[in-house]
Amino acid sequence: MAGLMSRFTTLFKVKANKALDRAEDPGETLDYxxxxxxxxxxxxxRGVADVVTSKKRLQLQTAKLEESIVKLDGQARQALAANRxxxxxxxxxRKTLIQGQLQGLDAQIAQLEQQQQTxxxxxxxxSAKVESFxxxxxxxxxxxxxxxxxxxxxxxxxxxxxxxxxxxxALSRAQDxxxxxxxxxxxxxxxxxxxxxxxxxxxxxSDLDQQIAALTAGxxxxxxLAKMKAELGAGAPAGELGAGAxAAEAAPTEEKAP
Amino acid sequence: xxxxxxxxxxxxxxxxxxxxxxxxxxxVAAAVAAGDAGGFARAFSDLIDMxxxxxxxxxxxxxxxxxxVLPHVDTTLEEAxxxxxxxGAIPG
Numbered sequence: 001m002a003g004l005m006s007r008f009t010t011l012f013k014v015k016a017n018k019a020l021d022r023a024e025d026p027g028e029t030l031d032y033x034x035x036x037x038x039x040x041x042x043x044x045x046r047g048v049a050d051v052v053t054s055k056k057r058l059q060l061q062t063a064k065l066e067e068s069i070v071k072l073d074g075q076a077r078q079a080l081a082a083n084r085x086x087x088x089x090x091x092x093x094r095k096t097l098i099q100g101q102l103q104g105l106d107a108q109i110a111q112l113e114q115q116q117q118t119x120x121x122x123x124x125x126x127s128a129k130v131e132s133f134x135x136x137x138x139x140x141x142x143x144x145x146x147x148x149x150x151x152x153x154x155x156x157x158x159x160x161x162x163x164x165x166x167x168x169x170a171l172s173r174a175q176d177x178x179x180x181x182x183x184x185x186x187x188x189x190x191x192x193x194x195x196x197x198x199x200x201x202x203x204x205x206s207d208l209d210q211q212i213a214a215l216t217a218g219x220x221x222x223x224x225l226a227k228m229k230a231e232l233g234a235g236a237p238a239g240e241l242g243a244g245a246x247a248a249e250a251a252p253t254e255e256k257a258p
Numbered sequence: 259x260x261x262x263x264x265x266x267x268x269x270x271x272x273x274x275x276x277x278x279x280x281x282x283x284x285x286v287a288a289a290v291a292a293g294d295a296g297g298f299a300r301a302f303s304d305l306i307d308m309x310x311x312x313x314x315x316x317x318x319x320x321x322x323x324x325x326x327v328l329p330h331v332d333t334t335l336e337e338a339x340x341x342x343x344x345x346g347a348i349p350g
Contacts, residue, residue, distance in 0.1 A: 002287065003280060004286045004290065004342070005326050005327070006326075008341050012264070012327040111332070114332070122265060122267075125267055128319065129319070132320070132321060136321070155322065159322045162262065166267075170265050
């Protein structure tokens, strides 16, 4: 088996050459190449800015999901106070599921943050290289004929093409990652929205509920139910729904930490 | 020789480092072949470390082509496997 390096070098060079072929039309001047490079640099800058924005949006989404965990916990207490263990179970199952999804998202956001930092460094490096190309172009144009100048600056053009491909690959990697994460965050969000247990008299056991139940580890739910029952048994009486709701408003602080 | 680490830029290494570089690279390939995720992570990080510590970063104003290219530092075993398997018939 050949090494990873040689394999990867081949793959990358093919990619970089393709990018270069597109930029090098016959009769193209050095000034035109430079124009194209500036356009690509602008695209990279926009791409990096988009990744930063997407990451911020994801952070907001996860913050909302954190809130929904607190809310579901309160709902479970409320349901239990109203002697609706089935609903309390559903709420806790949903809470467990969202908690699990959130942990994954947090780790991915941290990874994305690293990728973002790398991208910002790469963007800065690419800017410097494009500027260096501009200087070199002016020097050779002043000293040589157009055709000769093209040859003289050949290595610089290829080197810059490599840099562009490198940044381009990093950017599409980060974009793929944000898209996957956004899809996942939206799926969890949908779960929260369609699963809101606003009506305690609604029948339990819808398709969604069953799906969630299947996905969720029962043990955590059972233990949380037992814990809540114990707390309710010891403290607040299982009275009117209104009273239960008030207790739930007051109680969740102790349950906030995941 | 010039080695590019994707995302990190280019490093200039002494030509006599090629033997060591290939040695570390073969260890990475062996871990990929064995499907050993832990071994891959270790071998790959050794390879990256070697390039970063033995090489000097190419200046931003230098426009040079690379002799060797290494994937991103956070490359997974799965991605490495794809690099070996994917893209079908690459000339050369």
